Amino acid sequence: MTLRLYNTLTRQKEVFVPIDPSNVRMYVCGPTVYDFAHIGNARPAIVFDVLYRLLRHTYGADHVTYVRNITDVDDKINARALRDYPGMPLNEAIRHVTEKTYDQYQKDVTALGCLPPTVQPRATEHIKGMVEMIRTLVGRGHAYEAGGEVLFDVSSMKDYGALSGRKLEDQMAGARVAVDAHKKNPGDFVLWKQSSPEEPGWESPWGRGRPGWHIECSVMSKAHLGEVFDIHGGGLDLIFPHHENEIAQSRCAHGTSVMANYWMHNGFLQVEGQKMSKSLGNFYSIHELMGTDAFGGRPWSGDVLRTAMLMSHYRQPIDFTVPRLREAEAKLSKYREIALGAVGGGDSFNRIENALLDDLNTPLAFTLADSIYNDALDGKNWAIAELAKFLNLTGLADATSQNEAILAQRDLDFSLANDDLVEAKLSERLAARKAKDWKKSDEIRDQLAAMGVSIKDVKDPASGELKTEWEVKR
RNA sequence: GGUUCCGUGGCGGAAUGGCUACGCAGAGGACUGCAAAUCCUUGUAUGGGGGUUCGAUUCCCUCCGGAACCUCCA
Numbered sequence: 123m124t125l126r127l128y129n130t131l132t133r134q135k136e137v138f139v140p141i142d143p144s145n146v147r148m149y150v151c152g153p154t155v156y157d158f159a160h161i162g163n164a165r166p167a168i169v170f171d172v173l174y175r176l177l178r179h180t181y182g183a184d185h186v187t188y189v190r191n192i193t194d195v196d197d198k199i200n201a202r203a204l205r206d207y208p209g210m211p212l213n214e215a216i217r218h219v220t221e222k223t224y225d226q227y228q229k230d231v232t233a234l235g236c237l238p239p240t241v242q243p244r245a246t247e248h249i250k251g252m253v254e255m256i257r258t259l260v261g262r263g264h265a266y267e268a269g270g271e272v273l274f275d276v277s278s279m280k281d282y283g284a285l286s287g288r289k290l291e292d293q294m295a296g297a298r299v300a301v302d303a304h305k306k307n308p309g310d311f312v313l314w315k316q317s318s319p320e321e322p323g324w325e326s327p328w329g330r331g332r333p334g335w336h337i338e339c340s341v342m343s344k345a346h347l348g349e350v351f352d353i354h355g356g357g358l359d360l361i362f363p364h365h366e367n368e369i370a371q372s373r374c375a376h377g378t379s380v381m382a383n384y385w386m387h388n389g390f391l392q393v394e395g396q397k398m399s400k401s402l403g404n405f406y407s408i409h410e411l412m413g414t415d416a417f418g419g420r421p422w423s424g425d426v427l428r429t430a431m432l433m434s435h436y437r438q439p440i441d442f443t444v445p446r447l448r449e450a451e452a453k454l455s456k457y458r459e460i461a462l463g464a465v466g467g468g469d470s471f472n473r474i475e476n477a478l479l480d481d482l483n484t485p486l487a488f489t490l491a492d493s494i495y496n497d498a499l500d501g502k503n504w505a506i507a508e509l510a511k512f513l514n515l516t517g518l519a520d521a522t523s524q525n526e527a528i529l530a531q532r533d534l535d536f537s538l539a540n541d542d543l544v545e546a547k548l549s550e551r552l553a554a555r556k557a558k559d560w561k562k563s564d565e566i567r568d569q570l571a572a573m574g575v576s577i578k579d580v581k582d583p584a585s586g587e588l589k590t591e592w593e594v595k596r
Numbered sequence: 597g598g599u600u601c602c603g604u605g606g607c608g609g610a611a612u613g614g615c616u617a618c619g620c621a622g623a624g625g626a627c628u629g630c631a632a633a634u635c636c637u638u639g640u641a642u643g644g645g646g647g648u649u650c651g652a653u654u655c656c657c658u659c660c661g662g663a664a665c666c667u668c669c670a
Contacts, residue, residue: 133600151670159670166670196668287599288666312668335668357670361600364668389601390664399669433608433619437601439663441608449608449620477610489610489618560629567631578633591633 125180125479127353128437130361130385131285135481138384140352146177146186147351149343149382151360152242154193155223156202158407159230161427161442162357162391162398168428169388169436169482170355171236172516176478179515189346190239191339192227194220194246195332200321212320230408233424235521243342245333249324251341252333255375256313256326264374265313269304272314272328277307279370285385286362311367313337336367343381344372354382358389391440418444425521426451432484432516454518457491460498461509474512487512533594536574544575548590555588571595 125138140146150170153159159167170190177186199219200212207215232238256272259265264278276282283289312334317323323330343351349372356365365385372381390397393404410416412424429450434440474494477486491512497505513519537544551566570577576595581588 130600153670154668163670169670193668198668283599286665289598358601358664359669362665388670390670392663397663435609438609439602443607445620446608453619483610485608486610492618555629558629564630576632579628579631580633 126481127384128481130387144185146181147347148353149189151356152190152192153227154196155220156199158409159227160407164408166357166388167231167236168431188239189241191342192244194244233522235428235517241346245338248341252337253326255341258375270316271312273310276309282370285366339368340371349376350378351382353384355386358387388436389439391442393442422447423523425523428521429454435485436482461506536594
């Protein structure tokens with residue numbers, strides 16, 4: 123079975139053929155580090171991590187290069203720096219913002235079970251390359267200087283818009299594109315803009331300034347992967363304008379007919395049926411979900427979040443809800459219980475691997491895992507190996523399950539604090555049961571339930587004596 | 597207005613030109629004083645209308661409904 127991927131460029135699934143099997147190259151647009159990553163940002167990180175693992179599995183771990191950039195030059199970062207560190211020199215404040223956000227991002231994606239990419243370049247490390255590429259574009263007649271900016275001239279590229287299926291004329295018909303007086307075309311976009319003395323800036327042939335958003339990815343991908351590479355990924359919303367513009371810049375600068383052969387885009391995530399937004403109050407950072415009670419009144423571990431993501435196909439929308447997370451948690455814990463200790467590999471039927479090879483069909487992989495589960499329960503080794511392989515290939519063996527520890531600790535704290543009280547009530551209830559005073563017995567059960575304690579009546583198998591077990595219900 | 601995509605049971609979701617998987621929830625039963633837990637059994641779906649076909653949920657057309665993008669939001 124060969125790897126097949128849906129290619130946004132052609133709008134169909136294609137067999138993946140790498141340019142160089144000894145070095146498969148993938149670039150994914152990473153975060154702009156101005157605020158903590160939210161649950162929507164987690165999706166591309168997870169999806170492309172699964173692809174990365176699959177590529178490593180298929181071509182060998184040393185034969186895949188995965189680049190995920192860090193955008194640390196951006197006007198939103200500047201705004202955040204001014205807001206959070208008033209009075210501090212801007213450049214210093216910016217460093218605070220980007221470092222803090224970057225550190226948290228690394229922690230978040232690690233907890234979600236994502237392997238570190240081969241390289242995580244930062245935009246600020248590549249300013250020189252950006253200036254060079256812009257200079258090339260100007261020299262080749264694809265960019266021009268106007269109104270203190272350097273702009274890409276979209277009319278200079280014949281098939282601009284091929285990725286998104288957009289034609290320049292159609293866009294203009296929409297009449298919602300901002301028209302700036304100094305632009306030749308409304309669709310022209312900024313490559314370089316001048317900075318005021320307070321703003322961050324770098325020297326360039328066009329004065330002290332800073333790069334536009336799109337040029338960063340063109341330069342960083344070129345630096346680490348070359349002019350043409352295999353896979354370029356990101357969220358659905360990046361197709362236009364970001365990826366369209368990256369393609370324009372890279373192809374025009376290098377004179378190539380493609381930038382990347384396969385373009386992949388993950389679908390969006392909604393929270394409880396609504397688009398996630400701060401105004402609706404359904405905006406959750408990864409950090410909040412894992413470390414607080416903000417969503418559903420309890421923390422959710424990285425592996426549960428990862429499972430909940432992978433239960434849907436990456437191109438489908440996901441509705442993120444509490445029942446979904448519960449289902450994910452239940453599913454995962456039953457697989458883990460049986461397969462986590464097992465050594466993956468073994469030559470089993472490879473059905474799960476084939477599902478993943480078919481454009482990352484993770485929901486099918488879960489389905490297969492469910493059907494294999496019963497065989498694994500019966501102790502069949504091939505089934506246990508297949509489940510273990512599934513957990514490894516999807517990164518579920520690596521994601522943190524820290525919240526189990528947190529919840530267990532909570533339960534323990536509760537138990538220690540309430541042990542005497544609960545025991546007293548239980549013996550009272552046992553007496554009532556022996557006296558067949560069901561009313562009183564049920565009342566006590568209700569009281570305990572109200573405290574969050576659920577009970578289980580059992581018989582001692584040896585003596586046949588009545589006993590009651592209890593635990594804290596979450 | 598333009599571009600792209602999606603409609604399968606209560607929910608999540610797979611697959612297929614020929615009884616529509618699987619999981620969760622639900623229902624019934626066993627057990628229990630009653631519950632819980634556990635075990636056994638089980639009902640329910642391809643948005644509407646055309647077309648191609650022996651046969652369409654699958655392919656084509658159309659309608660309805662929904663989403664994303666056209667605004668430096670993954």
